[in-house]
Amino acid sequence: MPRYDFRCRDCADTFEVTRPMSDSALPAPCPAGHTDTVRVLSTLALTGAAGAAGPRPAPSGGGGCCGGGCCS
Numbered sequence: 001m002p003r004y005d006f007r008c009r010d011c012a013d014t015f016e017v018t019r020p021m022s023d024s025a026l027p028a029p030c031p032a033g034h035t036d037t038v039r040v041l042s043t044l045a046l047t048g049a050a051g052a053a054g055p056r057p058a059p060s061g062g063g064g065c066c067g068g069g070c071c072s
Contacts, residue, residue: 001019002024003016003017004016004018004019004042005041006030006037006039006040008034008036008037009038010030010032011032013031
C-alpha cells in the first residue's frame with residue numbers, strides 16, 4: 001500500500017499515512033490531533049543493486065543519430 005506525506009499547518013509536523021490509492025485525496029489528521037493538514041509531495045529513494053552501481057558513464061563515439069558517426 002502506498003504511503004503519503006502530510007504536513008500539519010497548526011504545528012508544522014510532517015507525518016506519513018499508509019492508505020489505498022483510492023483514499024489518497026482524503027484529509028488526514030496529524031498525530032497531535034489537528035485537522036488543518038495538507039498533502040505534500042514526497043521523494044522516492046531507490047536502493048538495491050541498480051542503485052549501488054552508481055551512475056552510468058555517458059556513451060562515447062562522436063554522437064550522430066546512432067552514436068557512431070555512421071550517418072555523415
